[in-house]
Amino acid sequence: MSTILVIDDKKEILTSLEYLLTEVFDKVVTLESPETSLQVLMQQEINMILLDMNFHLGVNTGSEGLFWLEQIKKVHPDIPVVLFTAYGDIDIAVRGLKMGAADFVTKPWDNDILLDKLRAIMEKERKMKTLEEVTEEHMQKAIDKCHGNLTSAAEMLGISRQTLYNKMKKK
Amino acid sequence: MSTILVIDDKKEILTSLEYLLTEVFDKVVTLESPETSLQVLMQQEINMILLDMNFHLGVNTGSEGLFWLEQIKKVHPDIPVVLFTAYGDIDIAVRGLKMGAADFVTKPWDNDILLDKLRAIMEKERKMKTLEEVTEEHMQKAIDKCHGNLTSAAEMLGISRQTLYNKMKKK
DNA sequence: AAAAATTGTAAAAATATTTTACACCATCGG
DNA sequence: CCGATGGTGTAAAATATTTTTACAATTTTT
Numbered sequence: 001m002s003t004i005l006v007i008d009d010k011k012e013i014l015t016s017l018e019y020l021l022t023e024v025f026d027k028v029v030t031l032e033s034p035e036t037s038l039q040v041l042m043q044q045e046i047n048m049i050l051l052d053m054n055f056h057l058g059v060n061t062g063s064e065g066l067f068w069l070e071q072i073k074k075v076h077p078d079i080p081v082v083l084f085t086a087y088g089d090i091d092i093a094v095r096g097l098k099m100g101a102a103d104f105v106t107k108p109w110d111n112d113i114l115l116d117k118l119r120a121i122m123e124k125e126r127k128m129k130t131l132e133e134v135t136e137e138h139m140q141k142a143i144d145k146c147h148g149n150l151t152s153a154a155e156m157l158g159i160s161r162q163t164l165y166n167k168m169k170k171k
Numbered sequence: 172m173s174t175i176l177v178i179d180d181k182k183e184i185l186t187s188l189e190y191l192l193t194e195v196f197d198k199v200v201t202l203e204s205p206e207t208s209l210q211v212l213m214q215q216e217i218n219m220i221l222l223d224m225n226f227h228l229g230v231n232t233g234s235e236g237l238f239w240l241e242q243i244k245k246v247h248p249d250i251p252v253v254l255f256t257a258y259g260d261i262d263i264a265v266r267g268l269k270m271g272a273a274d275f276v277t278k279p280w281d282n283d284i285l286l287d288k289l290r291a292i293m294e295k296e297r298k299m300k301t302l303e304e305v306t307e308e309h310m311q312k313a314i315d316k317c318h319g320n321l322t323s324a325a326e327m328l329g330i331s332r333q334t335l336y337n338k339m340k341k342k
Numbered sequence: 343a344a345a346a347a348t349t350g351t352a353a354a355a356a357t358a359t360t361t362t363a364c365a366c367c368a369t370c371g372g
Numbered sequence: 373c374c375g376a377t378g379g380t381g382t383a384a385a386a387t388a389t390t391t392t393t394a395c396a397a398t399t400t401t402t
Contacts, residue, residue, distance in 0.1 A: 097269070
């Protein structure tokens with residue numbers, strides 16, 4: 001069971017997406033403004049959010065969209081949010097992605113590309129790395145940063161040199 | 172000791188950056204084309220890369236820049252790469268960031284903003300999380316994804332329920 | 343309401359980590 | 373060029389963590 005929440009101030013966009021997104025999601029919830037989004041997120045389980053950046057006609061800085069992205073990420077850091085915008089503003093895109101958005105789609109959009117992106121995100125969400133994989137990767141990162149010096153890498157990681165040494169030998 | 176590698180096909184940009192970047196880096200290495208970048212990375216320790224996206228005048232898709240980003244990330248996934256572009260192409264920015272670029276700067280650039288971004292990245296690079304912090308965060312993420320169900324979160328993480336239960340109790 | 347799943351708890355067994363130790367090798371500075 | 377320093381590879385005992393197993397109580401699902 002997967003649900004997507006779509007937030008856009010244009011009714012016609014909501015209705016067309018409502019139909020399209022059933023290709024990927026079991027349930028599509030729509031909102032005309034982001035104001036009540038936090039309540040909706042409390043009331044029901046949402047697996048993905050499609051958030052428009054351009055509320056308030058005439059105000060197209062996208063900053064209100066970024067504000068709501070921030071609010072959402074604060075409470076639900078793990079729900080993937082895809083940003084949606086009619087204006088090719090590179091700065092908003094970069095800031096959005098750095099604030100934790102999962103992807104960025106520009107309007108007018110290509111249905112297939114949009115669906116592919118959403119599917120890819122769902123797929124990535126489904127699998128969660130094991131603790132072992134995560135620790136392994138992080139240890140490797142530390143070793144790289146220390147140019148192979150196990151002693152200082154171990155210190156960085158807050159573990160003993162032996163442990164790091166033994167784990168590296170194993171692989 | 173920190174070194175930045177700047178790759179841009181315009182000599183005047185290289186010379187002006189060469190001077191500016193000494194504000195943040197001890198050493199600035201410049202390249203007029205990305206072709207030899209991998210050799211340079213093998214020969215000396217580089218701590219950050221500023222990579223222009225628009226090589227070959229007339230070809231401004233940025234795809235060659237993305238190609239080189241990919242090559243660099245393949246060999247050195249942990250060296251932060253900042254993308255640099257004269258064209259506000261949102262798609263290149265999004266793809267670049269998703270491919271692992273640390274940030275994105277558009278030309279013409281503001282010196283102070285550029286320096287601030289580079290400083291922020293260096294600062295972030297300096298500190299490395301301990302293994303404990305990383306595992307803690309990952310466990311929390313799994314629990315969130317499982318809506319608080321410790322049994323299935325533990326299964327996802329590849330550890331026993333007890334271990335997860337005890338670690339959560341500790342905090 | 344019954345069945346199934348999850349929690350909270352505990353204790354022993356199995357593993358993993360830290361600590362301590364030491365010979366060996368590399369690199370750096372005088 | 374040689375001694376000092378710092379890192380490696382190895383090992384064994386002490387300590388800590390994780391897994392396994394178990395069971396009653398509670399929550400969730402059917």
